[in-house]
Amino acid sequence: MPTPTRPSSPLNGNTLPFPDLKLDAEDEALVAAARAVIMAHHRPFWHTVAAAIRSTDGRVWTGVHLGATVGRLAVCAEPVALGRAILEGDGTMAIGVAVRHRKPEEGQGPPDVVSPCGACRDLLLDYAPDALVIVPGPHGPVKRPLRAMLPLPYRR
Numbered sequence: 001m002p003t004p005t006r007p008s009s010p011l012n013g014n015t016l017p018f019p020d021l022k023l024d025a026e027d028e029a030l031v032a033a034a035r036a037v038i039m040a041h042h043r044p045f046w047h048t049v050a051a052a053i054r055s056t057d058g059r060v061w062t063g064v065h066l067g068a069t070v071g072r073l074a075v076c077a078e079p080v081a082l083g084r085a086i087l088e089g090d091g092t093m094a095i096g097v098a099v100r101h102r103k104p105e106e107g108q109g110p111p112d113v114v115s116p117c118g119a120c121r122d123l124l125l126d127y128a129p130d131a132l133v134i135v136p137g138p139h140g141p142v143k144r145p146l147r148a149m150l151p152l153p154y155r156r
C-alpha cells in the first residue's frame, strides 16, 4: 500500500504533523460495514462497538467488542476483526474503523466512529504499521496513518 501523501492544502484545523485525509467511497463502505455489524449484534454492555478492517486485497473483515463481567477482560472489536482477517483472509490491514452504538440518552443516529484505544493502536501497529485508521474529525470522520496515532509504541 502506498504511503499517504500530504495534500497540498490542510483539510481542517488539525495541528498534528500529518493531514487528516478525506474518506473515499471504499472508506464510507467500510464504515457502513462496521455500522451494519453493530446494528445487527448490539447488546447493551456485551456488544457495543464493532470494527471493520479492509485488507490490502480489498476484502473486509468485521468484529464485535466482547464485554466481560470482569471489565479488564473485555476485548475490543478491532482484535476480533484482525483475527478474522488472519484466519479467513490474508492477514493484512490497509485501513480500519470502529463504531460505537449510541446509548439511549445519546439520541437517534448511526453508530459513531470512535478512535482505537491505546492498546488497539499498539496491537494494530504490530500487525499493520502502514495501515490507516478512520477516526472522528472536527467535521466528520477522517483517516490518519495508524503510525501517527501512536508515535511511540511499546517496544521490548
Ligand SMILES: [Zn+2]
Residues within 6 Å of the ligand: 076, 077, 078, 116, 117, 118, 119, 120, 121
Ligand atoms: Zn481497543
